[in-house]
Amino acid sequence: MTEQPGVVVTGVSGRMGQMLVREILAHDKLRLVGALERAGHDWVGRDLGEAMGAAALGIAVSDDALEVFAKAQAVIDFTAPAATVEFAALAAQARAVHVIGTTGMTEEDLQKIHVAARHAVIVRAGNMSLGVNLLTQVTKQVAAALDADWDIEIIEAHHNRKVDAPSGTALMLGEAAAEGRGVDLDEVSDRGRDGITGARKKGDIGFHAVRGGDIVGEHEVLFATGGERISIKHMASDRSLFARGALKAALWGQDKAPGEYDMLDVLGLKG
Ligand SMILES: NC(=O)C1=CN([C@@H]2O[C@H](COP(=O)(O)OP(=O)(O)OC[C@H]3O[C@@H](n4cnc5c(N)ncnc54)[C@H](OP(=O)(O)O)[C@@H]3O)[C@@H](O)[C@H]2O)C=CC1
Ligand SMILES: O=C(O)C1=N[C@H](C(=O)O)C[C@H](O)C1
Numbered sequence: 001m002t003e004q005p006g007v008v009v010t011g012v013s014g015r016m017g018q019m020l021v022r023e024i025l026a027h028d029k030l031r032l033v034g035a036l037e038r039a040g041h042d043w044v045g046r047d048l049g050e051a052m053g054a055a056a057l058g059i060a061v062s063d064d065a066l067e068v069f070a071k072a073q074a075v076i077d078f079t080a081p082a083a084t085v086e087f088a089a090l091a092a093q094a095r096a097v098h099v100i101g102t103t104g105m106t107e108e109d110l111q112k113i114h115v116a117a118r119h120a121v122i123v124r125a126g127n128m129s130l131g132v133n134l135l136t137q138v139t140k141q142v143a144a145a146l147d148a149d150w151d152i153e154i155i156e157a158h159h160n161r162k163v164d165a166p167s168g169t170a171l172m173l174g175e176a177a178a179e180g181r182g183v184d185l186d187e188v189s190d191r192g193r194d195g196i197t198g199a200r201k202k203g204d205i206g207f208h209a210v211r212g213g214d215i216v217g218e219h220e221v222l223f224a225t226g227g228e229r230i231s232i233k234h235m236a237s238d239r240s241l242f243a244r245g246a247l248k249a250a251l252w253g254q255d256k257a258p259g260e261y262d263m264l265d266v267l268g269l270k271g
Contacts, residue, residue: 005073005254006033007247008096010087012061013043015161016078016101016239018052023243025057029251034068035061038083069094074250078242080163081105088116097253099246100124103168117260121253125263126168128245132219133263135234136176137271139221142230143180148203150225152177157210157218165209166191169219174205177221 007024011017012035024032035048041063049057062068065087069075075091077084078101085105089112091098100113103126113122127133143152154177156170166174171185178185183203190204200206217236222229236242245263252266264270 004029004031005250006031006071007074007076007250008034008036008068008072010036010065010075010077010083011079012048013037013041013051014078016242019239019243020076020078020246021048021052023240023247027247030074030247032057032059033071035059036065036068037061037063039063065090066093069096072096073254074099076101076246076250078102078246081109085109085112088113088122092116092118092120095120097121097123097250099249099253101128101242101246104164114260118258120258121256121261122259123249123253123261123263123266125245125249126172127217128242128249128263129234129236130245130267131234131236131241132169132172133267133269135219135221135232136172136264137269138232139173140176140180142223142232143177146223146225148181150223151200151204151206153206153208153222153224155208155210155220155222157212157215159214159216160211162211165211166207167209167217167219169217170207170209173219173221174207177205
């Protein structure tokens with residue numbers, strides 16, 4: 001690499017958007033070259049640093065994705081599913097590595113991202129932290145070692161502004177548990193019980209979402225059987241760990257062939 005890769009942050013006024021800006025400005029191998037918000041947002045046209053309540057950065061917040069992506073080697077995107085699907089096509093057109101942290105995507109959204117990955121590197125993960133990605137591997141191993149007499153429940157907790165449930169991380173953990181057990185998650189998933197549900201169905205993987213206050217992100221995988229329980233838990237107390245994972249992915253992707261990757265690839269954890 002001759003020059004530091006230039007990065008654009010989408011959804012720049014958001015919780016993750018602002019955290020990403022701070023982490024990129026402090027990074028010694030990446031430089032910030034653009035900031036994007038949706039059309040009509042009151043940050044558009046303003047200097048990014050000033051909009052964040054700090055010193056001017058000389059970068060105006062834009063609402064023109066293709067124009068800013070054209071200047072970048074990486075686009076880091078923690079926004080919303082509809083925006084991310086649109087950005088995937090535009091980042092591919094600009095041949096920029098697209099790092100996607102957005103959660104709550106449908107199968108149809110994922111299919112469009114798959115199409116965009118024919119022409120560019122896309123790294124997507126419901127959680128960019130080392131701890132959670134390790135937890136997925138541990139969950140897969142434990143699930144593979146236990147039979148269906150062990151009930152698996154996934155409990156997640158997040159802040160009161162989160163719009164999707166179960167969290168992207170909970171779904172990653174559910175996929176890992178299902179893979180370990182050799183079953184299809186779609187066939188065994190049981191989300192948020194309510195009312196006269198009947199007894200628990202053997203083999204199901206349950207999901208439960210807590211929302212409150214400023215919880216950054218907590219995930220527990222519970223394996224329960226007669227007389228004993230195993231609980232494996234990850235607690236995030238600072239969003240910067242997600243941002244740092246995303247920056248690692250942006251750098252990692254620079255010399256990779258077009259395709260879809262995840263944080264296990266980036267962290268070298270794929271078994
Ligand atoms: N993978 C991971 O490690 C993590 C993933 N996430 C995920 O990241 C996403 C964002 O989370 P968070 O930062 O907390 O959410 P926020 O709501 O704080 O931020 C989202 C930002 O995206 C903006 N946005 C929405 N649509 C567009 C668009 N079309 N163009 C440009 N910007 C747009 C929003 O603007 P406006 O508010 O005006 O609509 C907002 O500024 C969620 O899906 C969350 O689950 C979060 C943390 C870690
Ligand atoms: O919305 C959030 O905040 C988070 N979202 C991700 C998810 O859906 O799992 C990751 C993290 O837990 C924070």
